[in-house]
Amino acid sequence: MEAWGAALYGDPCRGCGFDWSLAPFSAIETIEGLPQRLSSVIQGATGEERGDGWSVAEYVSHVADNLRQWAERVNAARLDGQTRVAGYDPDELAAARGYRTIPLHAAQWSLTLSVSAWACTLRAGLNKAIVLQHATRGIQRAEDIARNNAHDGIHHVWDIGCILGGQP
Numbered sequence: 001m002e003a004w005g006a007a008l009y010g011d012p013c014r015g016c017g018f019d020w021s022l023a024p025f026s027a028i029e030t031i032e033g034l035p036q037r038l039s040s041v042i043q044g045a046t047g048e049e050r051g052d053g054w055s056v057a058e059y060v061s062h063v064a065d066n067l068r069q070w071a072e073r074v075n076a077a078r079l080d081g082q083t084r085v086a087g088y089d090p091d092e093l094a095a096a097r098g099y100r101t102i103p104l105h106a107a108q109w110s111l112t113l114s115v116s117a118w119a120c121t122l123r124a125g126l127n128k129a130i131v132l133q134h135a136t137r138g139i140q141r142a143e144d145i146a147r148n149n150a151h152d153g154i155h156h157v158w159d160i161g162c163i164l165g166g167q168p
Helices: 024-032 034-041 056-080 090-097 104-127 142-163
Strands: 131-134 138-141
Touching: 024 034, 024 104, 024 142, 034 104, 034 142, 056 090, 056 104, 056 131, 056 142, 104 142, 138 142
Parallel strands: none
Antiparallel strands: 131 138
8 A cells, every 4th residue: 555644754744834633624624724824825926836846737737636525526426426536646647737837827716716616525425424545545534535635735834935936
């Protein structure tokens, strides 16, 4: 099985400081605050600023897509009983979606929509105790997904802060 979560990033996360003991419903609240947190970090940015990897706008597009995909996966289990999920390569998705061509404000708009759908879905998934079988990570309970996605969002806001020369 693929190492993920605290096993991969440390507890707290060695980069962004994320605390993996965060309660699942608090993780949802963390995600709901992500658009505002991101806005404060990117003030004055064009979105084209780049570190070693993706640009600021590309990171925002990734977070939006990741939340949307996990909401879809949880809803597949909750609504249709489909619990098996595949992994995906985020760089291949970035190429297929053309992240390099998505302007920062459009990426922020997409993130806001994704956050809303994800939060509603994860609340329902937690209440129904959804459990997914991930192809490379194994069992992923709704609470694991909430924390993993909260970490992804917070970590990438931290990445963006690093690109822009500061820390969020």
